[in-house]
Amino acid sequence: MSQNGHKVIGTRPIRHDGVDKVTGRAIYGADIQLTGLLHGAIKRSPHPHARIKNIDTSRAEAHPGVRAVVTAHDLPQIADKLADLGEAIVNLRDASNNVLAYGKVLYKGHAVAGVAAINLHVAQEAVELIDVEYEVLPHVTGVLEAMEDGAPILHEDMKTTSMGEETDKVSNVANHFQHKMGEPDDGFAEADVVIEREFTTQTVHQGYIETHNATAHWNEEGQLTIWTSTQGAFSVRDQMAEILQMPVSKVKIVPLEIGGGFGGKISVYLDPVAALLSRMTGHPVKMTMPRDEVFEGTGPTPGSYLKVKMGATSDGRLTAATAYMAYEAGAYPGSPVGAGAGCIFTPYDIPNVQIDGYDVCVNKPKTNAYRAPGATNAAYATETVVDEISEKLGVDPLEFRVKNGAKEGTRRADGPVHPRIGCIETTEAALNSEHYRSSLAKSGNGKVRGRGVASGYWFNFNGGRSAISVSINPDGTINMLEGSTDIGGTRASIAMQLAETIGLEATDIKPYVVDTDSIGYTDVTGGSRTTFGTGYAAHATGQALIREMKERASKLWDVPADAIDFEDGVFSYRDDAEKRGSFKELASQAGDAGGPVVAQVSTNPDGSGGGAFATHVVDVEVDRETGKVDILRYTAVQDAGTAIHPSYVEGQMQGGVVQGIGWGLNEEYIYNDAGSMTNASFLDYRMPTTLDLPMIETIIVEVPNESHPYGVRGVGEVPIVPPPAALANAIYDATGVRLRDLPMSPPRVQKALAENGG
Amino acid sequence: MATIYIPSLMRDLTGGREIIQVEGADMRQVIANLEAAYPGFKQRLLEEGTQRIKPNIAVMIDGRNARRILIDKVNESSEIHFLPAISGGI
């Protein structure tokens, strides 16, 4: 029995898919083998911006072993139309052109053709034999440069839109929006301390270890099946139907195990190409993406420019804040600037706020979601400015955050009012942590040490659509089919909620992630929604099963169903103590009273019930001579609502922290003057290794979410938000120099220290 | 009457007014009444010729995402916000 009176929730059972994964038997997307399988490869643009004058595929087609070659001309031409696919808005023409470039290439690595051949090596040889004639155009890769008059224009027909209104100026700025609350000028006038700073961040990648893959078979009856690794099988189905202009009923997506996504495995890249190649050859076609193409040809999260101004009174009250946020969308509109704007000041209660957001196209890959998309860039700015204000006022930075913290009833800058949230509780837990109360020992090796803190917010997207289908076995165990792909242990966290509801053990539930023909529509595993949203469906499924079992018991016992109670896992008839039985006992007889017991439930809760908050504390050591920053100690504090499986909540926090550390210290797309990424490998895109980190300490705060039957709050995303700012504040504490450009890599830190005498 | 918070970039339609009270039992009625009082909102909010919100705009009712097809109920104390839809997922 865990805290809060739960029997299963809050315990740490071994995950259901664990044995398959530690023995190497689990089947991931690239592991599938099919009879007659062909292998595909992609031809990509060497230029960041060019008009395609001609593509000659004849030499490739003549190469021995090649079975088919495909270009954008083989894709249906699609109108300029926005569609709501799963949780994101996508322009279908852009989505199609991103899969295979039509007319123009917009970034280095943009796919222009695909090949199917008898093996991968032959397919790669054939790719080299495709001759593409380009007219190279001027390119732009920086967000501010792309906004300037006279910048190279990516889309000649694109005009800035603004809350439904379209201007008549052709520009790389796809969208401008504004949130305004109160009168910021008045607020700044009241303030005693006003700080305004500029920040830049660079493009970073999700860095999942499994590269993208898709295996397609388009059979003679016109039925398309795709085996793939994705965060959302139904989203892939929708994208395929739209991009290939075919009925949804003709597409089946089989989601295999997925080796990480973090937001980057929602869009399709290879799937439509593999499908077309399969249709042309009559064979199944497998495509896997090499690592360099993952960096250059999928969707990283954007670089950005931010200007943040905040003011506070001498007694430590925030009075006003403004933000100018320009985010790179990449080749096509749709950066996460909107999400960033929704998060940038949200941990605080500020009466006067204005936020202006700009979504800007540049000659880089179309950006995509990455764990709390847009929020990490935003928090880097805000949390550094808050640190500076706290210092100016001479107050503890966490006490300042508690004093100004958002709580139930606080209005967000984008309008809505917070329901019950754990912002202040989380900050207080950090303030009271052993780590924060400990003193930081001096370095004995000539290096300098410092401590930093930062907070973060992520809204947790609305619950979304989830479907669950269960059948009860005679031994009382339950087969549970679900549509949420399991990236990090959600089979367990969903099964645990069903087990809790019906009084079984976690091991009594056998969860299966199934294909799109076998379960109802389920939204993507993303937005921190799965344990919340599909868990919500699991609870509803349990309720449905209890109702059905009461009906069965009423027949077996010949008593009225509404006189049967269910408590502590036991069904009992109120008026006769003999008539009682556990779920398992009843299950063995239930089939005789009305056939097999099954239930199908779908849910779509209309809100996430308030977002997730995190506060982090980090100690660093800085080598002044080289600019290298080492992490000595790290503590992450976060409100999880209710932790279903605490080990996996901790794991989400630790993983998010380490991605944030990578983003803060070293990760970036490094572009040369030719608009080409120069570090597209795991060697040079420096993600943290074991040796770069200490253990990551975690403190789980539980302020139950009132919108979920078990109080669950999504936990996956917010832990990536605070680290870069916490590191910047720690580096300042150590050196006296503030870093406002990410990543805070050794050359940048050394230069900043040399210039500022820090 | 429900309270609508007009985004700063739509206040050109309301003569600068930030908060508007509108009658209506569901979002469809609310938008019809808003259009009647301040013409132009339908064109800015709805897909042409439909009763669906444009995909790049989100409607929030009391902090919860409302459905794009405008079926959500609205009560006397409801607060309604129009926000840019969050993209970045695809």
Add this chain to the structure above:
Amino acid sequence: MSKKVHVQTTINGESVDFLCEPRNSLLEVLRDDLDLTGAKEGCNNGNCGACNVIMDGRLVNSCCVLGVEADGCEITTIEGIGSAANLHPLQQKFLEHAALQCGICTPGFIVSAKALLDENPNPSEDEVRYWLAGNLCRCTGYDKIVRAVLDARNGA
């Protein structure tokens, strides 16, 4: 295409013969020809460790070995380290410590950690971190992986 070469090996204790082109990596042979898909391709250039196997007692990145080089060698892959019915202590500890999330790097980590414990049955945390620095994990932040390996020390 060049001529295929006949290669004789021992894999997970079983004698295995295969034919491969010289350009096929050991990783390709294991996955595509021998159906041993536990070794994963994460980078194909020796920088992530997802394809690690033990070859004649030494940890190697199977993407940086040619299949033909395996002739006469003894190879251990994740499929040869414990089974569902008889998990290796490392596998058991990975499960108990929740040392995996998506699981794609897990086979590589377990193979690498086994090679470590074979050579040094009682490594320190620093030694574990150093040895595993060539294995990338993007989900866990390594905390629980390092704890699992440390906890497997005496039982391994």
Add this chain to the structure above:
Amino acid sequence: MHAFDYATPESVADAVVMLSDHGKNACVLAGGTDLIVQLRENRRRTDLVVDVKKIAELNALSYDDATGLSVGAAVPCYRIYGDAEIAAAYPGLMDAARLVGGTGIQGRASLGGNLCNASPAGDTIPPMIVLSGEAEIAGPNGTRRVAVEDFCTAPGRTVLEDGEFLVSLHFPAPAPNSGAFYRRFIPRNEMDIAVVGVSASVVLSEDRSSFVSARIAVGAVAPTPLFVREAGDALAGQPVSDETIGRAADLARDAARPISDMRGTAEYRKHLTSVLTRRVVEGAVQRAKE
């Protein structure tokens, strides 16, 4: 990866014949951790891969305190640092052998391969230079020896002629009161290419108060790993002091001719050369005193 043939000669003579027959269209495979990746990424192309690991001389590893250390060109790093006696005698070389790639790479990668790959940033090359290493080369005209500092001629290029290949590396026994050290700077703590790498070996006087001689080499600051003779010479006969070490560091920095690339600007690399040279000489002195 383009197709190629594969051969496993069992003698130096057979290997020479194969390599001579194919000229530039053949390449040598030892550990393969660079070569296989380069072939895969089309940075190199070949018709024939000659795997030299079955040749006895290329797998030989021997040390005695009179004649020194001999390392076959295909001996993987782990065997070198796995030998306690060798590790104790050549700690500066071990510093580098332990950080070539991850543990899996060290199971295959060799000093010989690192040298023949001729990367300006090859980690084991600066320590091989300061330890006065010599490369034994076999070819159609017999064998010859070349000092390691003269072996690399440009990025990816060496003194090896068509038909020639590296057989082994030889290092004199360490002198009394000597010590060597290698450190590289990388943004992470492992799995990276040196932004700058510096190695130093020093011989101290009996009372360990002054330098008898010193050799300093720097990686990743020139087209080839750079032997900075003048920096070591400046220490000879000088007292061990911050000032003399600082002067050597200045000379190393002045000798560096780095480029700016995504791993660091020229200015940053010059700065690091100075910082690392100071730290590395101090480390070598410390080892000489132990």
